[in-house]
Amino acid sequence: MSAGTAALVAVLALPAGGALAAACLRRDRAARILATAVAALTLAAAALLGRPGPPPPAGPPVWHDLDLPWVPALDLRLHLAVDGISYPLVLLTALLTLLCCAHLCWRPPASGGRLLAALLLLVELGAVGTFLAWDLLLFFCFFEVVLLPMYAVIAFWGGPGRRRAARLFAVYTLTGSVLLLVGVLTVVVAAGTGDLSVLTGGAGLGRGAQYAAFALLALAFAVKAPLWPLHTWLPAAHTEAPTVGSVLLAGVLLKLGTYGLVRVAVGVAPQAAAEFRGVLAALATAAILVGTLVCLAQSELKRLVAYSSVAHMGFVLLGVATLTETGLHAALLGNVAHGVVTGLLFFLVGAVKDGAGTGELAALGGLRERFPALAGVLGFAAVASLGLPGLAGFWGEAFAVVAAWQVGGAYWSTLGALAAVGGALAAASFLRMLRLVSHGPAGTAVAAMPRPAAAHWWSWAPLVGLTLLLGVLPALVLTPGHAPLRYLLIPFTGE
């Protein structure tokens, strides 16, 4: 077993074991520290995945591959692999989980910190497993693992409206899961295998099966991503979830949807994807415009960031919908950038809301008078989120527009232009937010706010650094994606 395949096992075994141990430990603080240590080890193991092994002679260009029988009677295999598409997402998941666990160390919840930490590790297990699964049934299983822990995080540690938010989240995602299960079964029954390395490119699926599979799978992932108008669970869940929950929701869970769309839906049903891409692009553009417009009229801080997520994912989905190399690159980069930037925003907004006791924009104000450094980082994150060139958010959004114009024609050009207008509206909404929160004299809520603990900077600084780094060196995500995306796009390019 090479180091790479060992790492494939480790990134799953570590969070699983860590979650179990943290839940069993009696002492709350020890459990949280243990969870943080496990998350750090997982990040290290995930980093090891980034050293590609010898390229496979044929088939998809994966870096490391592990294929073991699991339930032979059902032809269920434990097939894990990592490539340039999944690697950045695995790394992002591991990093955000580490920062969230660390956040729990210096800001424990009122009760049950050890359980919360264990649940975070379970979410990590499910997400990383989904990114690494190379068998459709296994993919489905991991996809489901994420759901219940996240439900519990929202329902037990959330804000005052947590009940409704958690219920909405569960109903929506369970519906998505049913569609996903049916879609997966459709593919497996029609093709006789669930192995993605065989299925990618649409082999073994007829036209009808592709249409059925794509419709089911795309709907399932559209709920998760989320795609307008299937997004209404997101603002509620993001707003009510505790800070760590919001960070993981935005940074990790939404990625499951877009990743699944690229890897599974487009991968196994390319013909159908080509048919439906116009619809997908129109909905993505609608998400951008609706998301930013609602942001502009939003009165609550966390909801504002949540709706900006809808818009960001709209850009990602627009990139996917073009089905061009440029568009998919933009989507993958936008995906990672959104995880970093919105993760940072939720950490910051959480700190403001916890400290000031309210997230109402009208009640905040004057943050830069009280805490210039916090206001500065909030400004940085907002500016990154509005897609300032030179920071992480720019590339995905600008090149989704470029990709739409590259497809050409009146339809795609209009969508691209509308998306670009959405980018300007996003600027308006974030500047409005900064004006209301940072500028002006300090209001009573901010005046009474205690100084955020210095330890917070340990959660913020890595994300600030990554936002700059990805802005200056987008090739970090782009270069690994070249080979797998080219392979994925063979049905369209014919090369």
Place this chain on the structure above:
Amino acid sequence: MTGVVAAGYALPAAPLAAGLAGLLLPPAARRAAGALGLAGTGAALALALYLAGAPQVRAGVTHHLDWADFGGVRVGLDLWVGADSAYVAVAVAAVAAAVQGYSLGYLRGDDRYAPYAAQVSVFTAAMLLVVVAGDLVLLLVGWEVMGLCSYLLIAHDRRLPEAPGAAVKAFLVTRVADVGFLLGVALLGIQAGTFALPAVAEAAYPAWVVPTAGLLILAGVLGKSAQFPLHTWLPDAMAGPTPVSALIHAATMVAAGGYVLSRLTFLLDGPAGTVLALVAAVTVLLGAAAAAAADDLKRVLAWSTVSQVGYIMGALAVGPAANALFHLLTHAAFKALLFLGAGAVIHAVAAGRFVGGLRRAMPVTFWCTALGLGALAGVPPLSGFFSKELILLAAAAGTGWADRVFAAAAFGGVALTGYYALRLLLRAFAGAPGPAAAGAHDPPWSMRAPLLLLAVPAALLGLGALHGDARRAIRLAAPHLDAAAALPLALTAAGAALAWWHWRRGPAGRPGAWSRAAAAGFGVDAAQRALVVRPTLALAGAARTADEVGVGGLVTGLGRAVRAAGDWVVARHRGPLPRALGIALGGLLVAAVAAGALGGAR
């Protein structure tokens, strides 16, 4: 990598490093921040001077570095430096260095000096990046970071309640315009197959591409350069500290659009050129008229900037682009000088309105301002005379109808410029010193030295550039002063005479309807608010309601319907015992019949 290439990359990198380091300083660390800022801009100035003197730069130096590969669409970290870039870089770095030094005195008591100086450094880096960028996407990075720094610096002064709003307005107007810039860049990049600037300028395009891309890029340029109808943010941006106004909102950022267009002149052969000439014509007159009516030192200068950048834009539309670059350089010198002079007045009397009678108390400021205003009005042999003369001559020789419209506006603008320049000088400095002027004095040396240093190019740039090979390096035509030059001079004199007459007549009670309308910018602001801002906000409110009540309600309603259906089914199952027994027996009967039928079939 040759020395010239290394210097080209280091040019924006030096102030960027200084800026990023400065952001990490404690906010009140004025000395360290000032030293860092001066070091960064000083290094940039030295590099720019080196580039301006390097013989290779004359021929144009390009260098390619891979940056981002989006599969077929490649973005390079490219450099493209010619003599024009080097001169603009010198102007930017020189004004930036002057502003860094000046700010030390001007913002003496500021408790957030470190972020201020760092943001000025980052701005300088972004502007220099625009100057040396050899790739459209790289240029876009500098372009937008400039806008961000402008936003941050306008909002710097926390005592001004209007500052945050002005900052947001400045960023948003330019950002909305930049939608066009981004789309134009995308279109050119896709059609040319590269974003590299020299290649984009030489590529062959389908017929529709150049007009479309030209208009799109133009939209972004008009926003950033505060041209009609997107000029509304610039007068409000005067809420920023005066040195920032000098650097960003006069000398560099607002003129950057002219520089960018001078690198993409092929876009102006078509409707974009016509639109540019007409916009420039409107802007020249509108800005000058508003400057003639404004009642605040900085607002006069802001409107004057709008008008003068209009000349730069018109020069680009009429051609040749070298005229525009020359006016860009002279304008950078004399307008930065004027703003720093205005800052000295504001520093002395703590007010931006006209006080009058400051000439004796502030001789250095008076003479520097007089010199700057002379250059602005085009008094020979000051710098502005030469640059404006070239533009006017080219416009007068223009053949298209749009060129003629611009020419007429440009000559009219000369008279207005003469009027408002002398008006400003008289109302700020002449007359008997009033109570507000008591105790006024020339600024300390940290502010005086930049003023005096900038006075040199403001006075001599015209003479210096017209003799020697610097002129040939930017392909500027040789001057031929003849009788045609007399007309602008006569117009300037007429405008100045009117200003003198108005001033002698004394303050004439309430301003008339015309000057009130002019001072308010002729209602363009109000129109923008009514036509764009309010509808957008209303749409946003509607979207929020529709999303929460409509889409959200649909989902909630669906949930209710499912639950109701469930209740109904439950209720059906809660019947009395006989009915349940009957249903059970009935079911059994059906099952038995079915089993029998199936069994029989076998």
